[in-house]
Amino acid sequence: EAEVAQSPRYKITEKSQAVAFWCDPISGHATLYWYRQILGQGPELLVQFQDESVVDDSQLPKDRFSAERLKGVDSTLKIQPAELGDSAMYLCASSLRRGAAVNEQFFGPGTRLTVL
Amino acid sequence: ELKVEQNPLFLSMQEEKNYTIYCNYSTTSDRLYWYRQDPGKSLESLFVLLSNGAVKQEGRLMASLDTKARLSTLHITAAVHDLSATYFCAVDMDSNYQLIWGAGTKLIIKP
Numbered sequence: 001e002a003e004v005a006q007s008p009r010y011k012i013t014e015k016s017q018a019v020a021f022w023c024d025p026i027s028g029h030a031t032l033y034w035y036r037q038i039l040g041q042g043p044e045l046l047v048q049f050q051d052e053s054v055v056d057d058s059q060l061p062k063d064r065f066s067a068e069r070l071k072g073v074d075s076t077l078k079i080q081p082a083e084l085g086d087s088a089m090y091l092c093a094s095s096l097r098r099g100a101a102v103n104e105q106f107f108g109p110g111t112r113l114t115v116l
Numbered sequence: 117e118l119k120v121e122q123n124p125l126f127l128s129m130q131e132e133k134n135y136t137i138y139c140n141y142s143t144t145s146d147r148l149y150w151y152r153q154d155p156g157k158s159l160e161s162l163f164v165l166l167s168n169g170a171v172k173q174e175g176r177l178m179a180s181l182d183t184k185a186r187l188s189t190l191h192i193t194a195a196v197h198d199l200s201a202t203y204f205c206a207v208d209m210d211s212n213y214q215l216i217w218g219a220g221t222k223l224i225i226k227p
Contacts, residue, residue, distance in 0.1 A: 042217035
């Protein structure tokens with residue numbers, strides 16, 4: 001069964017360090033999303049890609065966060081420097097494409113980030 | 117601003133009981149999704165509701181959508197412990213192909 005892959009699953013870092021997360025969407029899915037989820041809350045969209053293009057990054061803290069999807073397949077989310085408040089679960093999701101009849105999003109296992 | 121409100125936010129119930137989780141939203145949409153999240157895990161798609169009057173059932177869970185009332189319900193029949201999880205509804209924004217998420221309902225089912 002096709003799945004969204006993410007790595008690492010867990011990351012512990014000290015504040016001011018750089019961290020990077022990787023996501024490989026379901027094959028053929030053109031739309032990719034990065035979410036942040038704080039314990040006890042719903043997912044918060046950080047960035048949305050359609051193929052290699054950023055569609056929406058209005059909620060991405062651009063002074064420290066960056067995201068890319070250079071070849072329109074896998075994607076990397078980076079935080080530099082990490083802050084204590086960045087501790088959260090980072091989720092990657094993919095869906096077929098913008099304009100599809102169904103925008104069902106499929107989620108990867110997530111990366112649990114702890115900033116000390 | 118589109119708002120998605122779930123209630124209750126927390127529900128503790130006994131096994132074998134029935135209950136309903138409600139998801140209200142504030143703008144026109146005819147596509148709504150339900151997801152399940154186990155503690156420390158990712159989100160799993162449960163139901164895709166694509167039109168007014170849509171009803172989907174899987175085991176002890178049944179979801180429905182009333183687009184005129186802007187309301188979706190997730191009904192649990194004869195609850196069992198394995199259904200303990202947090203349940204999220206998400207409304208599809210046609211304009212930008214994003215989902216607007218409810219805050220989630222944490223469901224605890226006690227033996």
